[in-house]
Each structure stands twice: as C-alpha cells, then as structure tokens.
Amino acid sequence: MARLVPVSDPADPRLADYVRLRDVNLRKSLEAEHGLFVAEGEKVIRRAVGAGHAVRSLLMARRWAEPLSDLLDGLDAPVYIADDATMEDLVGFQVHRGALASLERLPLPTVDALVSGAAGRAAAAAAGPPRRVLVLEDLVDHGNVGAIFRCAAALGVDAVVLSPRCADPLYRRAVKVSMGAVFAIPYARMTDWHGDLGRLRAAGFTLLALTPDQSAVPLEKASLDGRVALLLGSEGGGLSSRWLHEADEAVRIGMSPDAMAAGVDSLNVVAAAAIVCHTLAQG
Incomplete structure (x- = not known):
C-alpha cells in the first residue's frame, strides 16, 4: 500500500522529481539522468500505470487521496501530500488537476x-x-x-x-x-x-x-x-x-x-x- 507522507517544504530533496516542471532544459537533463517522466491528472496517471510504467512517487493535494484510493492501494511508493501553495512553489505553476506522478520510463524499441x-x-x-x-x-x-x-x-x-x-x-x-x-x-x-x-x-x-x-x-x-x-x-x-x-x-x-x-x-x-x-x- 502506498504511504501518505505530508510535506511542506518545496526544497525537500524527496520532491526532486517534481522541481520546475516548465523548465524544459532542466527537465530534459533530470529526466534523462533518472529515467523518469511526470504525468499530471487522475486519468493520465491511471493510463500510465495501466501501460506498465512503475511509479516512483506521487505528489498531490490531500483531497485527491480518496478519488485515487483504489490505485494507491496497489502501489508500493510514497505519496507526498502537500498544500496548493507548496506544490506551486515546487513545480512552478498552479496544479489544477491536483495530482502528479513520477514514473519510470520503459525501454524504447528500435x-x-x-x-x-x-x-x-x-x-x-x-x-x-x-x-x-x-x-x-x-x-x-x-x-x-x-x-x-x-x-x-x-x-x-x-x-x-x-x-x-x-x-x-x-x-x-x-x-x-x-x-x-x-x-x-x-x-x-x-x-x-x-x-x-x-x-x-x-x-x-x-x-x-x-x-x-x-x-x-x-x-x-x-x-x-x-x-x-x-x-x-x-x-x-x-x-x-x-x-x-x-x-x-x-x-x-x-x-x-x-x-x-x-x-x-x-x-x-x-x-x-x-x-x-x-x-x-x-x-
């Protein structure tokens, strides 16, 4: 079962996967180095998990824990719970869709x-x-x-x-x-x-x-x-x-x-x- 972890500091190193999501150059470097990508919104996160991408972590407002409870029950990954201001400071914009997930990339075919x-x-x-x-x-x-x-x-x-x-x-x-x-x-x-x-x-x-x-x-x-x-x-x-x-x-x-x-x-x-x-x- 996923672990709900309250966070309040945008500089928390555990949240590094989500930093400055609109900074294209930073994201290219960070995502390539760690083999990850970020999905936004309940529907997209579900589709990513359904396609076989392993979840590294999730970041969401507490109000999203219940709509995603069935998905969270099947995960062994931390779920970072933050207020809207903390999330906005971290990612660089207001997260209207409420939930973000950091997921592992799959190897691309030739x-x-x-x-x-x-x-x-x-x-x-x-x-x-x-x-x-x-x-x-x-x-x-x-x-x-x-x-x-x-x-x-x-x-x-x-x-x-x-x-x-x-x-x-x-x-x-x-x-x-x-x-x-x-x-x-x-x-x-x-x-x-x-x-x-x-x-x-x-x-x-x-x-x-x-x-x-x-x-x-x-x-x-x-x-x-x-x-x-x-x-x-x-x-x-x-x-x-x-x-x-x-x-x-x-x-x-x-x-x-x-x-x-x-x-x-x-x-x-x-x-x-x-x-x-x-x-x-x-x-």
Whole structure:
C-alpha cells in the first residue's frame, strides 16, 4: 500500500522529481539522468500505470487521496501530500488537476523492432506488424507531438516513428495534451536521420511525404495499398528537402479555392495530422 507522507517544504530533496516542471532544459537533463517522466491528472496517471510504467512517487493535494484510493492501494511508493501553495512553489505553476506522478520510463524499441511487430503494446502486438505509421521529422513543440499521438490513437494509426530531434512524447505537456494516448501508440526514435527512412522502405513501407506543394498528388488519390508511412515535417518549415526527395510520393491535403485565393495554402501540423490519420485509416 502506498504511504501518505505530508510535506511542506518545496526544497525537500524527496520532491526532486517534481522541481520546475516548465523548465524544459532542466527537465530534459533530470529526466534523462533518472529515467523518469511526470504525468499530471487522475486519468493520465491511471493510463500510465495501466501501460506498465512503475511509479516512483506521487505528489498531490490531500483531497485527491480518496478519488485515487483504489490505485494507491496497489502501489508500493510514497505519496507526498502537500498544500496548493507548496506544490506551486515546487513545480512552478498552479496544479489544477491536483495530482502528479513520477514514473519510470520503459525501454524504447528500435525502429526495426517496431515495424516488425516485435515491440509495442500487447494489443498492438496481437494485431500484427503495423501497416499505418506516422513519421515525424523535427517537431519540437511538445504540445503538437502530444496532440498528434492523440489523433493517431483515436483514428487507428498503428505506430509513430520520431526523428532524432523530435520532442519527447513523455515530456509532461506532451503526455497531458495527448490525454495519455502516448501510452497507447507504440513508437520508436530514429538514431540515423540520414538513413533510417531506408529501413522503413526495406520493411515494405511506401513513404508518402505531406507537403503544401500544389503539384503533389491529392492525399485521397494516393495509393494506400499495403504498408504506408506518412511523413510529417516541422511546425515551421515542413519536411526537409532530403526527406521530400527520399519519399516515394509527395501528397497534399486539398484546400478550397477560396482559401488558396486568400493565401491559405496549408494547415497547422496537428490539423493536418488529424486529416492524414483519418485518411490512412480508411485506406
């Protein structure tokens, strides 16, 4: 059973996992060093635990002990109880969702293991090797990455592959925005930006590059037979010229003539991802 431990000092060393949660550089260093991540809110914490992430500790206002009592009964980890002011001083913002958990990261599969179906969640493994995959190149906004994982989970995409410089799906904001979908979609991170697209092609994937270029094939007219990996580029510049060149086909989302006339030739990356995920699921 989890132990309820009252705390009142934001500098208490036992609370080090939760310090300055909005300081991205600090969190990257601390979380990488200790192999941890932080989940916020009851629903997300439950999904993280359900996905097999071991709990290091929890931090919450006392009023959250009862709603989470069934979860706490099954844990052998400290539950730090603090008032709202102490939590805000520690983490750097008001914790509206009331509860935080520090959890252990699981080892990430390689790209080869992911696309072969040898890694991932039990339900995904039972369904066989992935057929519909999103590949994210250098998306650096954690909220965007979390939202794309939520789209992928909701609309039936099988897996996500991240370029080496993509934002961390387990950063607190990404987990929060995804509503825990980062625990439902198997994913892997490339180690070789130059060469790992070739590994997807060797595994039988057709590589489709999403672009606003009007000379590209409309997405709904592209061939979605077999295994398909759809490439999405960074928030500002889109896909790199190298990845556009390496793709088997460039595809675009059709925009209305009125929008084009007004100079609106593309969508933000999350909206584009939602349309892409829906189209892939229909193919």
